Each structure stands twice: as C-alpha cells, then as structure tokens.
Amino acid sequence: MPKCPFCGAELNHLVVHELVCTKHAYKVHSNGQWEWQYDDEKGREYTVFCPECYEEIPLHNCISDVEDFLDEEYIILRSDDPEIKRKGGLALFRGKVYKVIDESDDGLLYLELVEDETVADIIGAGLE
DSSP states (O other), rough: OOOTTOOOOOOSSSSSEEEEEEEEEEEEESSSOEEEEEEEEEEEEEEEEEETTTOOOOOHHHHHHHHHHHHEEEEEEEETTTTTTETTHHHHHHHEEEEEEEEEESSSEEOOOOOOOOHHHHHHHHHO
16 A cells, blocks of 8 residues: 655545636627637646645656556655665665656655566565
8 A cells, every 4th residue: 555755644545636727718798698609628737635644745747647656556755764675776665676766856756666577576685
C-alpha cells in the first residue's frame, strides 16, 4: 500500500480536485434576450491530495500517475525515509526495486518500479 510522503499514512485512495475552465459565449440582444452561441473548454487542472493530512502530493503527470501511485509502480517519498535503501540511481522500498527518476530540491524522491523481475532481483540483492 502506498504511503504519503508527508505524514506517512498508508493510502488506499487519494483526493483529486479537478478545476475545469470553460468559456460560454452568448449573443445578447437589445431586447435583453440572451442567445447561447457555444461553449469552449479552455483546460483542466488537477491537484492530488493525501486524504489524511491534506498535503498536496506533487505527481509529475497527475492523470496518468494517480493509478500508478496507488499501485506502487510510481511512488514519491522523502529522501530520508527510513524504509528506503538507496544506491545511486536505484532504491529498495518494501522489497521492490525502483529507479530514481527525479529528486526535488525539497527532498522528495520520485521513484519508478523496475519492471524486469530478474533485474529487480539482482539489484535488490545488492541493495539489501
């Protein structure tokens, strides 16, 4: 089960806020009648939060990363998390091997699961 990088809570779901920006165009007549013309969706913005501490979880690509995060294929942890064993660009977390894909200035590690089981077993043995 994934955990929040801020409060450490085990997460079985996330809270996602979606902001939809839409332009509605109307033709307004001199008699006060409004006539709808068209709607133009200008964009969507998503923000993901921990349901326990309500801190924003800074996923790189919110839409595609939410499910991967919940499946622990993509995780975000603090670099000083005691459950991580790290060596260079690789990390061992809860028996799974991850590749470090980014490390932010505020100490967050962005990790992606190593899919090849043979490679993961070899790397994992070296990290334990």
